[in-house]
Amino acid sequence: MSLLSAGSILLLLLFGESLGAPRSFSIDYKNDCFRKDGEEFRFISGGIHYFRIPRVYWKDRLLKMHMAGLNAIQTYIPWSFHEEIPGQFSFSGDRDLGHFLQVAQDIGLLVILRPGPYICAEWDMGGMPAWLLKKKDIKLRTSDPDYIAAVDRWMGKLLSTVKPFLYQNGGPIISVQVENEYGSYYACDHDYIRHLTKLFRSYLGNEVVLFTTDGPGISYIKCGSIQDVYATVDFGPGTNVTAAFQAQRLAEPHGPLVNSEFYTGWLDHWGSPHSVISSTRVAKSLNEVLATGANVNMYMFIGGTTFGYWNGANIPYAPQPTSYDFNAPLTEAGDLTEKYFAIREVIKMYRKIPEGPIPPTTPKYAYGAVSMKKLQTISDSLKYLAFSGPVKSMYPLTFLDLNQALGFVLYRTTLPANCSTPTPLSSPLNGVHDRAYVSIDGVAVGILERDRVITINVTGNAGSQVDILVENMGRVNYGHQDFKDFKGLVTNLTLGNNTLAGWTMYSLSIDKAINEGVIKEKEATATDPPRPAALSLPTFYGGSFVIPDGIPDLPQDTYIKLPKWRKGQIWINGFNLGRYWPVRGPQVTLFVPANLLTTTAPNNVTILELERAPCSPGPCTVEFTNTPILNATAASHYKRHLELFSREDSLG
Numbered sequence: 001m002s003l004l005s006a007g008s009i010l011l012l013l014l015f016g017e018s019l020g021a022p023r024s025f026s027i028d029y030k031n032d033c034f035r036k037d038g039e040e041f042r043f044i045s046g047g048i049h050y051f052r053i054p055r056v057y058w059k060d061r062l063l064k065m066h067m068a069g070l071n072a073i074q075t076y077i078p079w080s081f082h083e084e085i086p087g088q089f090s091f092s093g094d095r096d097l098g099h100f101l102q103v104a105q106d107i108g109l110l111v112i113l114r115p116g117p118y119i120c121a122e123w124d125m126g127g128m129p130a131w132l133l134k135k136k137d138i139k140l141r142t143s144d145p146d147y148i149a150a151v152d153r154w155m156g157k158l159l160s161t162v163k164p165f166l167y168q169n170g171g172p173i174i175s176v177q178v179e180n181e182y183g184s185y186y187a188c189d190h191d192y193i194r195h196l197t198k199l200f201r202s203y204l205g206n207e208v209v210l211f212t213t214d215g216p217g218i219s220y221i222k223c224g225s226i227q228d229v230y231a232t233v234d235f236g237p238g239t240n241v242t243a244a245f246q247a248q249r250l251a252e253p254h255g256p257l258v259n260s261e262f263y264t265g266w267l268d269h270w271g272s273p274h275s276v277i278s279s280t281r282v283a284k285s286l287n288e289v290l291a292t293g294a295n296v297n298m299y300m301f302i303g304g305t306t307f308g309y310w311n312g313a314n315i316p317y318a319p320q321p322t323s324y325d326f327n328a329p330l331t332e333a334g335d336l337t338e339k340y341f342a343i344r345e346v347i348k349m350y351r352k353i354p355e356g357p358i359p360p361t362t363p364k365y366a367y368g369a370v371s372m373k374k375l376q377t378i379s380d381s382l383k384y385l386a387f388s389g390p391v392k393s394m395y396p397l398t399f400l401d402l403n404q405a406l407g408f409v410l411y412r413t414t415l416p417a418n419c420s421t422p423t424p425l426s427s428p429l430n431g432v433h434d435r436a437y438v439s440i441d442g443v444a445v446g447i448l449e450r451d452r453v454i455t456i457n458v459t460g461n462a463g464s465q466v467d468i469l470v471e472n473m474g475r476v477n478y479g480h481q482d483f484k485d486f487k488g489l490v491t492n493l494t495l496g497n498n499t500l501a502g503w504t505m506y507s508l509s510i511d512k513a514i515n516e517g518v519i520k521e522k523e524a525t526a527t528d529p530p531r532p533a534a535l536s537l538p539t540f541y542g543g544s545f546v547i548p549d550g551i552p553d554l555p556q557d558t559y560i561k562l563p564k565w566r567k568g569q570i571w572i573n574g575f576n577l578g579r580y581w582p583v584r585g586p587q588v589t590l591f592v593p594a595n596l597l598t599t600t601a602p603n604n605v606t607i608l609e610l611e612r613a614p615c616s617p618g619p620c621t622v623e624f625t626n627t628p629i630l631n632a633t634a635a636s637h638y639k640r641h642l643e644l645f646s647r648e649d650s651l652g
Contacts, residue, residue, distance in 0.1 A: 025167045025174045025209060027230060029254040034209075034295065036167075036174070042293070043174070044347055045072035045112055046301025047261070049121065050100040051081050052324055053304045053334075055093060056595045058100055060359055061302050061334050062107050067358040068329070068340060069347035072110040072174065074260070074297045075100070076119040078127035079154055081310070084405070086131055086150070089157050101165045105172035108354075111165070112260075112297060114177040114213075115158055117141075117151050117196075122267050122312045122320045125475040125485065126180075130405040133484055140482060141182070142189045152199065159203035168207050175209040176200060177260075181234075183214040183224025186480050193226045213260040216247035225251040234299070236263030237277060237285035241292060257294035262286065264298045264339065265327030269318040274586040274631035276327050279339040287346050298343070302330035305591050308511075308576040309406035312477025313485075317434065317451045319473040321587040322578030323630055332591050332628070333557055335361040362594075365556040367624035370605055372543040374615055376522045378410060378469055378508070378608075379442070381540065384518040386410070386506035394501050396489035399472060402507040409488050410506040411468040415440070415460045416498050422457035423496045430454055431491025434473035437538050437610055440464050444535040447611070458495075466500075468493075469538050471610065473579075514606050515574040538568075538610045543622070544602040555597035559589035560605075561623045564614035571606040572596045588629035 026035050034041045046065050053061055065073060077097065083089055091097055104111050118141055119127035132138055135146050165171030178196050182188075193212075200210055214224035216233040225231035231251035235244045245257045264282050266275035289296050303326030313319040325332040329340035336358065347353065378385065391402060396411055425438065427448055436448040438456065441464045446456030450473075460466075468489070475485040493500045513519055519540050547555050560570060562580050570577045575596050582588045597603050605622060607613075614620045 023168050023170065024207070026207075027209060027255050032254055032293075033256050034174075042256070043072040043110065043112070043295045043297070044070055044290070044351065045074050045110075045295075045297035046070045046329075047074045047297060047299040048302050049300075049304055049324075050075055050097065051078055051094070052306060053302070054593045054595050055096060055099070057334060057593065058103050059107070060362065061330065062104055062109060063359050064330055064334065064336065064340075065301055066107050066109055067354055067356070068301075068344045069351060069353040070109065070301070071351070072112055072297070073104055073301075074112040074114065074299075076121045076123075076127065077113070077115040077158065078119055078121065078123050078310075079116050080124060080127055080129040082158070083129055083154055086129075087153070091161065098161065098165070101162070101172060105165075109172065110167070110174045111172040112175050112177075113162065113173050114180060115155070115162070116180065117154065119180050120312075120478050122306070122324060123477055124310050124312050124406070126312065126477040126483070130400060130475065133486060134400050136484075136486075138484070139187070140484065141179070141185055141192065142187045143192045143195065148192075148195060151196070155196075155199055156203065159200065163204055166204060166208055168205075173208075175211055176204060178210050178212055178226070178229050181214055181220075181224065182212065183220030183222065184478075184480060185223070186482060188223035190226060193229075197226060197229055211258070211260070216244035218247065218250060221247060221251045230255060230258075232258035232260040234259060234261030237281045239285070241285075241288045245292065245294065257292060259289055259294060259296045261299035262289060262296050264300060264329055264343070265303070265325075267326060268321050268323070268586060268630075269314065270321050270581055270587075271318070271584045272586065274327070276631070279337075279342040282339060283342040283346050286343060287349070290346065290350050298329070300324075300326045300328040302334060303328045303332060305332055305578065307578050309472065309474070309579075311474040311579070313434075313474045315476055315479050315481075315483070317476070319434070321581070322590055323587045325630055332630075333362065333364070333593075363553065363556045364626035365554065365558050365624075366626040367545055367547065367558055369621040369623050370543045370545045371619040371621055372541040372605065372607060372613075372615065373521055373619055374613070375519050375540040375542050377537045377539045378408075379467055379537070380522055381513070381519050382410070382506055384513045385508045385510055387509045387512065388507050391505045391507070393503050393505065395492055396503050397505055398490055399487040399507075402488075402505060404507045406472055407510060408472070408508045409470050410508060411470060411489055412504045412506070413466050413500050413502055415462055415464045415466060416495065416500070418462045419459045419495070422459055424455045424494075425458045426455040426494050427489075427491065428454065428494055429491040431489060431493075432470065433485065433487045433490050435471045436489070437469040437471070439467045439537055442537065444537050446535070469610070510569075510608065511571075511574075511576055514571050519606070534612070536609075536612045538608060539613065541607045541609060541613060541615065541620075543605045545605070545624075546602050547597060547599045549599040554599055555594045557594045558592045558597075558624045558626065559628050560592055561589045561625050561629065562607075563621070563623060565607070565609055565620075565622070566611040566613075568607055568609040568611075571604075573598070573604055582632070585632040586630060588632045589625065589627075591628065592624070
């Protein structure tokens with residue numbers, strides 16, 4: 001007997017159990033099911049986006065999902081979140097995908113991975129990085145060589161990272177999606193999907209289950225499905241379950257039935273009422289799906305928060321708010337709801353629920369009112385904000401021309417002629433993307449807004465300084481058409497019959513300036529112009545509060561409310577919490593997770609109010625409360641009202 005074979009026998013005796021049959025996850029077409037380690041398997045999964053939840057809360061949220069009876073979770077991977085700058089990858093902190101996958105496995109949850117490159121997810125540009133658009137004629141989600149080259153580089157990095165987490169390699173990942181709802185996109189480029197499939201196989205191997213997801217209709221299945229990649233469908237409560245799965249059977253006559261996105265709620269838009277779907281309706285429909293023997297993933301089981309500038313938008317242009325609560329079984333803050341327990345009762349009918357206590361809802365604390373002081377206007381603080389300096393051009397440049405993806409850019413020019421009577425300042429080609437705050441000689445005069453306000457009247461003398469602060473409100477993330485959504489002044493502005501020219505542009509690094517603490521209070525001077533009643537210059541405000549260190553269990557989660565403030569951006573201790581817009585609604589409060597707060601130093605609150613702060617005269621306040629308000633009455637500004645879950649609207 002050779003030394004090698006003797007050693008092998010010894011290992012087998014010592015570790016026989018661990019050296020048994022290799023782990024496997026596969027599709028059994030003959031018996032219309034999945035097989036895990038040879039045994040028939042059905043997943044009951046829930047959607048969770050690690051990129052919308054602080055890392056410190058991943059374990060809490062995943063435990064609650066496990067205790068609801070889920071045996072799997074599903075998550076997207078937003079390319080733009082991990083490669084903000086071409087070739088520079090970030091997988092640390094709240095971007096630590098490997099840690100998230102490990103926590104899921106430690107809890108006992110399998111993972112269904114949806115790595116894109118396009119994910120939708122109500123995320124800026126559907127998760128594709130904006131820098132792709134620097135080649136302005138690029139054809140996204142096609143075989144365009146420039147697009148493919150960027151995808152290949154990203155996927156090479158990503159898939160190498162996740163390969164150790166595949167189920168057959170000892171990890172939790174049982175299946176991986178190729179692209180996302182491709183049948184809803186205009187291109188129908190099967191060469192592109194074939195390329196992705198080969199790419200995924202080259203990094204992940206031939207054993208991993210690859211799948212596609214599309215709406216339950218012939219046209220979606222036709223363009224979204226591809227040979228040797230398992231086709232699944234998505235649909236929400238109220239859909240005819242039998243008919244929806246018949247659509248899947250057009251592509252997959254045999255194999256497990258799978259609803260990859262069963263909608264527990266729905267997304268919101270600024271200016272439209274908060275979406276609410278009753279627990280009864282969700283539970284009843286979920287029961288119908290499970291009764292067929294199907295596999296299901298609930299989108300979302302927890303939505304979370306779209307911090308910073310990362311939200312997407314729909315067409316006709318309608319950006320999504322900071323909260324991604326989604327009316328899901330777990331709230332934005334991870335709180336247990338009636339819907340959570342209703343779903344848990346349904347799951348109990350089909351599989352054994354884990355024993356033991358459910359992690360409780362995290363406590364919330366009302367820290368009360370915080371006084372805010374006026375600091376500086378955007379124009380006051382340009383030397384701190386415009387780190388790259390001014391850029392001059394005859395006509396306005398886009399954000400990406402200025403090497404900026406998100407946030408704000410200041411455009412500056414002068415009036416070419418006297419306007420003694422009100423004269424229209426216009427964006428005749430609807431080229432303000434997305435909202436522009438206009439001032440003349442330091443006085444706010446109006447707001448231009450994409451699709452809604454393309455003209456305002458102005459007065460002033462020839463040579464007067466015109467400042468236009470343009471806000472990127474989020475790139476389009478879903479649609480049948482090519483959704484290349486350029487930001488800034490993407491076409492010329494006119495004053496009367498004259499095209500405005502001679503622009504100076506400032507790319508603003510607001511987050512960096514706030515983190516460095518360089519935006520200070522400005523002393524008032526006699527030359528400061530009086531503030532008009534209706535509108536004021538975009539201005540920073542600052543305040544701080546101390547959390548007592550003698551009270552146990554503080555800091556705790558909280559919500560910030562901005563009574564009588566209009567629209568802007570909030571930072572807590574330098575972290576970009578997101579956008580607020582209570583006058584348009586429906587979201588009024590913003591979730592502030594406890595990990596952003598400290599008991600060892602004052603907590604700094606910084607606000608960029610874009611329209612008008614309630615601070616004249618004297619200080620004004622924001623309020624930290626223990627109760628969220630996501631459903632304030634809002635008259636709908638979204639031009640198209642569609643049946644919930646319509647394929648023409650945005651889907652996850």
